[in-house]
Amino acid sequence: MTFNWPFKKQPEYPDFWLEYLNCFKNKNSTDIDMSRFIAFDTETTGFDRKEDRVLSIGAVSFVGKTIEVNNSLELYLEQDVFKAETVKIHGLMKNGSLEKVSELEAIKTFLEYIKNDVLIAHHASFDRNMINEMLSRHGLGKLKNKFIDTGILYKKSLHIIYQDNTKPYTLDYLCKELHVPTVDRHTATGDALITAFVFLKILSRLDKRKHLNWGYLLNR
């Protein structure tokens, strides 16, 4: 039995959101090798979280070191906001031929895909903010998943004498350092796959005995 506070109206959440919340009642695997990770990336019309919109979401999932191609996610969103100047970066045109979905549809698919698994993104706070804005536009709460930022993780993985606060540790920089080929850079799915490789390569460089635990991976 639930007690409803008389003065505050409980929002009417859609089923998919309740289902998403429900996922978090299950505990994640404690074993890193057995855990499902989602590497994702968004392409947007710009960097302003209020004004700009998500045009595309790409994600790949993996358990252990295997990425299943047929289990990747690639969404293109219908948006009214359009900025010509960012087209040259992401290549997504207003009336391109790609099959597009509504923002709400995208949210639904994305949440069903990620469940309660750990999310990995490069400079994750940006993508997290963009998705959270999207959720709030539709009256939903924030993402509840745990996040790993590959930029921060990479820097942390360096021996202290090589950490450099003046370096931005961009995705391109990491790809160069870790020899990850930059195929399909600046498409959401391409960047998601690149981020997954970057993550796996950082993991492989960590001292397995000292660092391969959730405390190290998730702590900022």
Added chain:
Amino acid sequence: MKNSIAERVNDFLKNYPPFNLLKNEDLLKISTQVSIIYLEKGDTLFKKGDSFNHHFYMVRNGGIALLHTTPNNIQEIINISDAGDVFGVRPLIAKEDYRLTAVANEESIVYGIPINIFETVTNNNAEVYKFLITAFATNSYDPYTAEETGKIFGDYLPNNSQDIVNFQTANYTKKPITCKISSSLKDAATKMSNNKIGCIIVVDDHKNPVGIITNSDIKNKIATGLFPIETPVSNIMNAPVITSKKDLTVADGQLQMIKHNIGHLCITKDGTVNSKLIGVLTHHDVLVTLGNNPSVILKEIKRAKRTKKLRVARLKAKTLIKSYLEQNIPLSHIVKLISQINDAVTIRAIEIALKKMPTPPPVPFSWMAIGSQGRKEQLLFTDQDNAIVFQDVDEDQYEDTQAYFLELAKLVTKSLNKIGFEYCEADMMASNIEWCKSISEWKSQFSSWILNPDDKAILLSSIFFDFNSVYGDKDLIEDLSNSIYNALDESALFFKFLGRDALKNPSPLGLFKQFVFEKNDEEKDLFNIKSRALMPLIDAARLLVLSKKIKGINNTSERFEKLAEIEPNNKELYESCSYAFKALSKFKTKQGLLHNNSGKFIKIESLSKEEQLKLKRCFKPISEIQETLKLRFDLKNFM
């Protein structure tokens, strides 16, 4: 729904057989179902005996080694698949368990192609299957081709130190140096000198051995004036020679040598003097095979022409340490010996690398060992820590000069790695542009650490201040050392920082005399003997030695002994520190040998009460020396 990744997989697959034989829409069906697998170097994809799975594989990046397991459990590399090669096809062709093992030979990305989908789209495509069967035949194990590939991949084959020691067939020199019967002694001696060998075999026109000349013949018959140096070799050679067949055992070889009182045995095709010479077994070879004698190991290192030989020699040293420890030979002696061997290995690796360089070094340089190798405290294989200092050059020459030494350093660090010295986790190696500099650059580097100490500088100092020239121009190192002591005069703050660093790990003897364990979850019951016990002593010794301007002593226990000598009122403390350090090192080494690792983490529960007590006794000097540092460098308010 659009799937960009599948498109990219498709773009790759379509370039390589058998996928280039498929129609594009069929290939796309496969591409969407591919698994992308990331493998670290050494990861196993499938093992011999594993039941077949639902994929076969294509290498996307890197290389996958296919290994055959011999009946006595040795792994032989059959093939290494590169980008675009398919492997693991047995389940597709034969639906059988794997007979080979697939291991990443380097960091790799592999595409797993689902067999059922592949079969549906390629149904009865004869061309495709012809290709796959060929690929299958090339990669499957076949003893006849293995002999061939064994040669190609010989360098990569693992060697077990135990096998080498117990090796039963004599390992003779396969390309003996020879001279003709008509040569002059002078020519023969020149040949011997060029090849750095002590004997030469005289052969007739059929290449049959007819005589032998050794160093002692030259000493006894030429240097005494008995014969002129132009005399024909036939005048002074020992004849006839003693011969043997090629498959003789070490014991047989030794027996023959004792019987005939000779140091060299000629190996011929049919074992008689009337057939072609194919090798020479020397007394030295026998000793080398039999094994564990440091001077033999050192000689072997000096003569090694390839990295592989160095590896074998260094593995023997490991066996040697084991037996020395069992025989309770003093640790300081073992350490000295092993550092000698490590230095010799490094020197030889540098010499081999220099031969591979297109030109000799543009200017004099020195190869420095730093960290524990610099302190000559390495017992087991540890990380490589090294650096290069080279003579100053004009500014416009700098980049090229540095590039030369970086290239050299890459060759050396690679072969040291092959020998068994892991790459340094923090990349503190001469192959890193930061640690390969001219003498002036090094001087300013050190003085900036000394004059502007911060945590980073201290961390680096603790590694670089224990430098030691292993190879090359010693004057450069002397020069560097002098400039450091001059800079030290100008900075009292630096000593405080070093002092603080030496105290960063509290003495392991806790309040209730309990062991202080590591906080980290996974190391809960492990005691880190390196950081908790050895490092405080190493750091303290370095600081004291620097502050007293004692030059040229890098070894921690020797540093304490020297300090005891010049500071008689603290003699007892310093001596107990020196003792504790040796005892702790020995402890770590034994643990490392026991568990085949660095011995850094010790499971306290696994120790006997007596061992626990012994260990605790070593902790007392640690806390005392830490107190001394606190007072001497006035660190109370600096912590």
